[in-house]
Amino acid sequence: MKLLFSLFLFVCIVGQTAAESCSMPKSFTGLTLLIRVDGNYSPENPMAGTLQEMTFNRLNYKSTIMNTRESVEGSYRYTHLDTNLGQLNMREGVGDDLSLYTETFVCETNTTGYFIFSQTKGTIKPDVRQNTGIYVIRK
Amino acid sequence: MKCNVLIIIVLFIFSKTSLAEGCQQPKSLNKSQLLFMMNEMYIPSNPNAGGIQQVNFTEKNLTATELRKGITSQGAYQYRIIASGVALVEAQLIEGDDRAIFRMILMCKNNFSGKYIFSQSQGVMKPDRRQNTGDYIIEPAILLLN
Numbered sequence: 001m002k003l004l005f006s007l008f009l010f011v012c013i014v015g016q017t018a019a020e021s022c023s024m025p026k027s028f029t030g031l032t033l034l035i036r037v038d039g040n041y042s043p044e045n046p047m048a049g050t051l052q053e054m055t056f057n058r059l060n061y062k063s064t065i066m067n068t069r070e071s072v073e074g075s076y077r078y079t080h081l082d083t084n085l086g087q088l089n090m091r092e093g094v095g096d097d098l099s100l101y102t103e104t105f106v107c108e109t110n111t112t113g114y115f116i117f118s119q120t121k122g123t124i125k126p127d128v129r130q131n132t133g134i135y136v137i138r139k
Numbered sequence: 140m141k142c143n144v145l146i147i148i149v150l151f152i153f154s155k156t157s158l159a160e161g162c163q164q165p166k167s168l169n170k171s172q173l174l175f176m177m178n179e180m181y182i183p184s185n186p187n188a189g190g191i192q193q194v195n196f197t198e199k200n201l202t203a204t205e206l207r208k209g210i211t212s213q214g215a216y217q218y219r220i221i222a223s224g225v226a227l228v229e230a231q232l233i234e235g236d237d238r239a240i241f242r243m244i245l246m247c248k249n250n251f252s253g254k255y256i257f258s259q260s261q262g263v264m265k266p267d268r269r270q271n272t273g274d275y276i277i278e279p280a281i282l283l284l285n
Binding site: 034036038039049051066067068069108109111112134136138 | 174176178179189191206207209248249251252274276278279
């Protein structure tokens with residue numbers, strides 16, 4: 001019984017520490033992010049290995065592929081889901097060139113962590129595809 | 140006669156193509172900011188696997204910051220272009236109480252990015268002698284106001 005209790009306490013404390021170790025920003029306005037896409041190329045990850053810089057103002061964002069300096073723009077909505085979890089909802093292009101995707105962030109520190117990219121419709125096929133990577137908040 | 144003219148025209152077109160220049164390395168890294176994306180495979184020679192190193196260069200010194208861990212080191216460097224599209228950075232850094240001595244070969248793919256090979260001969264992260272590779276990116280010029 002004592003063992004069970006101390007184990008429970010241990011997990012509680014460790015769990016608590018882990019959850020409070022970082023926080024996602026409350027807003028993305030004015031932020032600059034570096035996105036490093038996972039390096040393994042696959043049909044779901046055609047942008048493998050690229051480094052992208054994303055800048056955000058209140059409603060719109062600009063994403064530049066730093067390896068080629070090509071850029072795209074779109075509108076976004078950011079939701080702060082939990083202390084260490086946030087999600088961007090992106091809308092890029094129009095008509096046949098419309099891309100809709102989300103980037104879900106889990107922080108490791110206040111400035112860096114991992115993301116899951118999840119597209120439902122896009123110019124880069126297949127429409128439905130996912131991949132992961134690392135993000136860094138530059139400022 | 141027509142055939143000869145045709146051959147000459149074709150040769151002219153192809154020779155123009157072969158004279159097209161490849162990418163070029165900058166003449167100097169002064170006031171540049173580079174990003175080094177370290178290869179993602181973790182092996183003892185690549186302890187910073189998957190990391191991103193931001194390096195700011197002044198005329199004689201550089202400051203390197205690992206963006207995920209926030210560790211910074213700085214020191215002196217020398218830069219020169221050793222062949223078309225190939226540049227060499229040699230650096231001697233101070234990392235806490237230790238020194239790091241390394242070289243990086245930068246091979247361009249376009250005028251602002253390419254691959255690099257990092258070769259350390261002495262450093263904080265062991266083993267002293269180790270190598271790894273990755274992609275480098277030269278960021279668009281930042282206007283420095285004096």
